[in-house]
Amino acid sequence: MPYLAIVTALALLEYVGISLLVGRARGKYGIKAPATSGDPVFERTFRVHQNTLEQLMIFLPSLWLFGTYVSAVWGALIGLVFIVGRVLYVQGYIADPEKRGMGFGIGFLANIVLLVGGLIGALLVLVTASA
Amino acid sequence: MPYLAIVTALALLEYVGISLLVGRARGKYGIKAPATSGDPVFERTFRVHQNTLEQLMIFLPSLWLFGTYVSAVWGALIGLVFIVGRVLYVQGYIADPEKRGMGFGIGFLANIVLLVGGLIGALLVLVTASA
Amino acid sequence: MPYLAIVTALALLEYVGISLLVGRARGKYGIKAPATSGDPVFERTFRVHQNTLEQLMIFLPSLWLFGTYVSAVWGALIGLVFIVGRVLYVQGYIADPEKRGMGFGIGFLANIVLLVGGLIGALLVLVTASA
Helix, strand or coil: CHHHHHHHHHHHHHHHHHHHHHHHHHCCCCCCCCCCCHHHHHHHHHHHHHHHHHHHHHHHHHHHHHHHHHHHHHHHHHHHHHHHHHHHHHHHHCCCCHHHHHHHHHHHHHHHHHHHHHHHHHHHEEEHCCC | CCCHHHHHHHHHHHHHHHHHHHHHHHHHCCCCCCCCCCCCCHHHHHHHHHHHHHHHHHHHHHHHHHHHHHHHHHHHHHHHHHHHHHHHHHHHHHHHHHHHHHHHHHHHHHHHHHHHHHHHHHHHHHHHCCC | CHHHHHHHHHHHHHHHHHHHHHHHHHHHCCCCCCCCCCCCHHHHHHHEEEEEEEHHHHHHHHHHHHHHHCHHHHHHHHHHHHHHHHHHHHHHHHHHHHHHHHHHHHHHHHHHHHHHHHHHHHHHHHHHHHC
């Protein structure tokens, strides 16, 4: 299923890009490791990175469950929505934490569709196999 | 292997539920993003969420290794033990950090069984294939 | 593909080992949960654990993409480089945060090779299938 693989790799490249933003902010605002606070823009960038890690833990398995039990093509398309949502989240949050809602919401909604859809698809396989 | 898929989805739904607890605590105790401290109950909820992320990074791959190389049914059952252990961990930790031990221990033990069992199963496949 | 499974399990055992270092540092320096600061060596150990979580989120999917679309044997070997890089990172960072660069760099480079290689491999499968 190369579609799911390609979307997986794109989401991880986005995550690597966000980690580079954290490293750059660390240098720019003079926050020496292991500190993770001391400047508001650094702290927002750090939280954006952390939150993306949290969302990827839901996204990647859910993408593959949905792709396996429902549809690889639809899974990949919803996966692209997640990736775009994260771009909006990063831009919104770093500009102003109050503006993080829309980007977060788009990514979260994509995750829930993949997760609940994948669960239903797997349950249907189980029910069909037992029938 | 729908058993492993279903347990994966249930563990992720539990994790989404814990993230909603963090959001609710953020509102209830007035901790504005990007802050992650300022109230003891918020801080416990935040740590519970973070620790669950850390445990899921071990749990999900180990579940699938064990399910692939040892037994999907047993893997799924041990996975359910992990999910129940996390419920006890959340309840214990938020009530009192000193009470986090049992729930943590149950989930951690389930993870170690899946991880070490999966590794042994994969090594046996390698040895058998070479024999 | 038992090679990828074995490297996955070894990387997770290393991560479990690092989590035990955090627990030991928590006891040794008297940092009571949910606190995550209060002693420089504890804070470094905590950050080492957190950073390893971040890198595993890239490493594990990339290892399997590379192993599936490029080469399981080469994927596993590059995976071992990641695991060794993490050992150097842990030792360097806990001794002195300024010494974390080399170990981090080795693991990060391994991740990028697996991720970009896996993406290219998946794209080639897509192009070949369309041709």
